[in-house]
Amino acid sequence: MLGFSEIRKILNQNSETIKTYGHNVTIIYDRKPSKEETRRDYLENLEPKFTTAKFISKVDLIKGKSRLSAFERFSLLSVGLLLSLMIVLTAKRRVSYAVLIKSLYEFSILKRIFKDVAKVEFHDFVQYDIDSNLLYLFLKHLKGKDIVYFKYPSPGPLSLHNKWLLTDVLAINHGYHNEEIDHLKATIKYQRIEKVPPEGFFTYANLYEGELHIKHSTRIGFYSHAAWIRKMEGHASDGLNIAQSEEVLLTKLGQYLEQNPNEIITLFLHPKEKTDTYFLKAKTFYHRFLGDRFVISETPSTTAFDSVKLGVGVYSTILFERLICGFSTCIYTPSNTFPLQHSALNTVIINRGDFINQIERFLELSDRDFFKRYNLEYMVNPRFLPLN
Numbered sequence: 001m002l003g004f005s006e007i008r009k010i011l012n013q014n015s016e017t018i019k020t021y022g023h024n025v026t027i028i029y030d031r032k033p034s035k036e037e038t039r040r041d042y043l044e045n046l047e048p049k050f051t052t053a054k055f056i057s058k059v060d061l062i063k064g065k066s067r068l069s070a071f072e073r074f075s076l077l078s079v080g081l082l083l084s085l086m087i088v089l090t091a092k093r094r095v096s097y098a099v100l101i102k103s104l105y106e107f108s109i110l111k112r113i114f115k116d117v118a119k120v121e122f123h124d125f126v127q128y129d130i131d132s133n134l135l136y137l138f139l140k141h142l143k144g145k146d147i148v149y150f151k152y153p154s155p156g157p158l159s160l161h162n163k164w165l166l167t168d169v170l171a172i173n174h175g176y177h178n179e180e181i182d183h184l185k186a187t188i189k190y191q192r193i194e195k196v197p198p199e200g201f202f203t204y205a206n207l208y209e210g211e212l213h214i215k216h217s218t219r220i221g222f223y224s225h226a227a228w229i230r231k232m233e234g235h236a237s238d239g240l241n242i243a244q245s246e247e248v249l250l251t252k253l254g255q256y257l258e259q260n261p262n263e264i265i266t267l268f269l270h271p272k273e274k275t276d277t278y279f280l281k282a283k284t285f286y287h288r289f290l291g292d293r294f295v296i297s298e299t300p301s302t303t304a305f306d307s308v309k310l311g312v313g314v315y316s317t318i319l320f321e322r323l324i325c326g327f328s329t330c331i332y333t334p335s336n337t338f339p340l341q342h343s344a345l346n347t348v349i350i351n352r353g354d355f356i357n358q359i360e361r362f363l364e365l366s367d368r369d370f371f372k373r374y375n376l377e378y379m380v381n382p383r384f385l386p387l388n
Contacts, residue, residue, distance in 0.1 A: 003084025
C-alpha cells in the first residue's frame with residue numbers, strides 16, 4: 001500500500017502560496033528549510049551574487065499544489081493511483097514508483113513556478129536523490145538553454161552515491177573526483193566542471209591557514225560513521241559493509257595500542273553518538289575494542305583537524321575534508337572499487353598490507369612530507385598550498 005500512502009500524504013499536505021519570481025532567478029534547492037542558512041553562507045562565500053538567490057525546499061514544495069489547475073490535479077491523481085496499483089501487483093521497484101508519484105507533483109509545481117521566468121540558474125544540493133537526474137531532464141526539457149543546472153556532490157567518492165549523474169555544471173571538491181569523472185564518463189554527463197571547496201569549508205578553513213603551531217593531544221584520531229547504531233537498530237544494509245569494516249578497523253587499532261602502551265586514540269564521534277540516547281552506549285561500544293585507551297573529542301571534527309597527527313576511518317567525508325586541508329589521513333575501505341587502481345590514494349589505504357607498520361610509517365612523517373611522498377598534493381585545496 002506504499003503508493004496509496006504516498007497519495008494520502010500529498011492530499012493531506014497543507015497548501016501555501018508559492019512565491020512567483022522575476023525575469024531571471026537563481027535557485028538554491030535542498031531538502032529541508034533548515035538547510036537554507038548553511039547553503040546561502042556557503043554559496044555567498046563562493047560568489048556575492050547569491051545574496052539575492054531564492055531558496056526552494058523540496059519538503060515544502062508539495063505545499064504549492066494549489067497552484068495546479070483542476071485538470072493537472074486530476075491527471076496527477078490518476079497517474080498516482082495507477083502507480084499505486086502497480087506497486088501492489090509487483091515486488092520490484094516499489095520505492096521507485098512511490099517516489100515517482102511525489103516527483104510528478106513536484107515537477108508540475110516547478111513548471112508553474114518557472115512558467116514566467118526567462119532564465120534560471122538552479123543549484124541542486126540533493127543530487128543523491130533517486131529522482132535527481134529525472135528532475136534535471138525535466139527542467140532541461142522545460143527551459144532548454146534558459147536554465148543552467150548545478151550539482152554539488154559531497155567530498156566522498158562519487159562512485160558511492162553519484163555514479164549516475166546528469167547536470168550542466170558539476171561542482172567537485174578535489175583531485176580524486178577528477179579521476180573518477182574520467183573513469184565514469186559513461187555514466188556522469190556534464191557540460192563543464194567547477195572545482196569548489198566542500199560544504200562547510202568556509203566555517204573552518206581560516207583555522208588552518210598560516211604557520212600552525214600544532215600540539216597534538218593524541219597522535220591518532222578515529223572518525224566514526226556510527227554504523228554500529230544503524231546495525232543495532234536493524235536498518236537495511238546500504239551494501240557498503242561500513243559497520244563491519246569499522247569493527248575490523250577498531251580491532252586493528254586495539255592491537256596497535258597493545259603494542260604501543262603509551263598511545264591512546266581520540267574518537268571523533270558522529271553527531272548521533274553524542275546524543276543522550278546513544279552516548280553511554282557509544283562508550284561501551286568503543287570500550288570493547290580499545291579498552292580505556294581512548295578519549296572523546298569535545299570539539300567538532302572539522303575544527304579539530306590539528307588535534308591529532310593522523311586521521312583514520314572508513315571512507316567518511318570527514319577524511320576527505322582532512323586531506324583537502326592538508327592533514328595526514330589514511331582510509332580503511334571495504335570496497336574493491338575504491339580507490340581506482342591508478343589513483344595515488346591507494347598509497348594511504350590501510351587494509352592492504354601490514355596495518356601496524358603502515359600506521360607507524362605514516363606517523364613518522366610531517367604533514368608536508370606525507371603529502372609529498374605519496375603524491376597527494378592534488379587532494380589539497382589551493383588555499384593551503386604550499387603545505388607547512
